[in-house]
Amino acid sequence: MLLTKKMLKKILQDWRVAIPAELEKEILDDYGNLVTDDQGHVFEHTEQDICEQLRKKLLPYAKHL
Numbered sequence: 093m094l095l096t097k098k099m100l101k102k103i104l105q106d107w108r109v110a111i112p113a114e115l116e117k118e119i120l121d122d123y124g125n126l127v128t129d130d131q132g133h134v135f136e137h138t139e140q141d142i143c144e145q146l147r148k149k150l151l152p153y154a155k156h157l
Contacts, residue, residue, distance in 0.1 A: 093136060093137060093138060093139050093142060094123070094124055094125070094126070094136070094137075095119070095120065095123035095124045095137075095142050096124060097120060097124075100116065100119060100120060103146060104150075107150065107154060108154075109150050109153050109154045110153065111150065111153050115149065115153075119146065119149065122145075123137055123142050123145065123146075
């Protein structure tokens with residue numbers, strides 16, 4: 093699964109979280125692109141991976157999570 097800007101905006105809206113533009117760009121760079129490991133294998137993040145990492149990164153910006 094790839095995280096799109098539209099999906100991230102929806103998550104931020106649903107969670108009622110505002111984040112700096114730099115963090116938004118960093119999140120999209122990390123989870124909006126396919127990742128290649130050392131052997132050249134393409135790795136795609138799962139929805140659970142993305143949700144868990146977003147939870148960790150957004151927690152400091154949320155007051156109710």
